[in-house]
Amino acid sequence: MKRKKLKIVLLVVFLALASLFWGYQKVERFANQPLAIQQETIFKLPAGTGRVALEGLLVRDKLIHNGRWFPWLLRLEPELAEFKAGTYRFTPGMTVRQMLTLLASGKEAQLSARFIEGSRLRDWLQVLQESKYIKHTLAGKSEAELAKALGLPEGDTLEGHLYPDTYLYTAGTTDLALIKRAQLRMNKTLQDVWQARDTSLPYKSPEQLLAMASIIEKETAVEEERTKVASVFINRLRLGMRLQTDPTVIYGMGDSYTGNISRKDLETPTAYNTYVISGLPPTPIAMPGLASLEAAAHPAKTDYLYFVADGKGGHTFTTNLNSHNAAVRAYRQVQKEKNEK
Structure with missing residues (x-):
């Protein structure tokens, strides 16, 4: 009789252990399964969200297919239940456990x-x-x-x-x-660049250097040309010549600019039209990057007074009007040949 009871107890214990092991395996499988996403997903976890509410959000957003084992995972690994409110980035292949670890870390999406x-x-x-x-x-x-x-x-x-x-x-x-x-x-x-500038340049303030840098930025995107462009404008300032740069005209036109500049636009006075005003415009005309700031602070040493697009992505720099006009004609010829193709 005692032996029979012992067998029953052992059977019950065995079945209980087997059930626990089966449940543990199910929870582990759930924890290690990937989220049901094919691309990066931004997930917002509102403040005050509890375990049940989080499970509901994950199912609602189809991040997990079934939340049956979700509460069991949080019981087995309570450290995963310490999730923090925020906005998080989930990536393809991320497992449920990795997702909960991220939520517990508080490392929000950048x-x-x-x-x-x-x-x-x-x-x-x-x-x-x-x-x-x-x-x-x-x-x-x-x-x-x-x-x-x-x-x-x-x-x-x-x-x-x-x-x-x-x-x-x-x-x-x-x-x-x-x-x-x-x-x-x-x-x-700007302060760092101003402190390290060539002090012989005709700037009266950091604001003027910034204005020059903004013009350089709008005139060329070719890295090796920036200091040459800067030299043209510095040489013009020193000689009392007007800068005559189209980007300042465009800025001064405001919303009336539709993509083209006419002769009338060049002759119409605005606070920024450097075909009409002398010196630099009253403020910058754009946000310059470091390369243009450095070019404004350290222009190349040249005699250039003019430059024009060469039709190949860069510019032709010249020291006199005759050479400049020839460069303009060459540019127009390149444009004509392109249009004929």
Whole structure:
């Protein structure tokens, strides 16, 4: 009788252990299965989300097919249940356990906004407006209101004063915070470049160097040409010649610019039309990168006074008007041949 009871007890224990082992295997299989995604997925975990609510979100968003084993996994590995609110990036192949480990780490997704060299303030605001998960606070604000929000003195401009680069941020970061980071970085970069500049250059302030850099940025994207372009404009300033650079005309035209500049546009006075005004424009006309800032601070030593596109992606630099006119004719011939093909 005792032996029979012992067999029954052993059988029950065996079945219980087998059941536990079977359950453990199921939980392990669930923990090690990949999320049901084929591409990077951004997942937002709201503050105050508990275990049951998280399971519901994962099933709702079809990140897991079935949440049956989800609570058991959290009981077996309670450290995975310490998830933190935030916005996270899930990648293909990530397992359920890896996903929970990420949520417990609090390492939110690093999102990015890219601002290119030569872009203008209005371009930056458009990029920010289209960037996902940014908290928008600047919609509808004028440049003057934006400058005020950054604590700038009345009348100061942001044009040219934001450093172009790719900026990383986490969800919920404000557009103003990103603008502030770019502003501080440009201020620091400009001061460093100003301190190391060729002091013989005819700049009266860092703002003028920044304005020159913005013109260089708009005139050429060819790295080795930047210092030559800078030399042309420096030589013109020293001789009292007008800069006569089209990008300043375009900037001064504002929204009336439709892609072409006429002779009338060149002759129409604006605060920025360097065919009409002498010296540099009153403010930068774009956001220059480091290469253009360095070129403005250290131009090449040349006698060049003119340059024109060569039709091949670069420019032809000349020292006198006759040579410049010949270069212009050569450019027009290249364009004519291209159009005839």
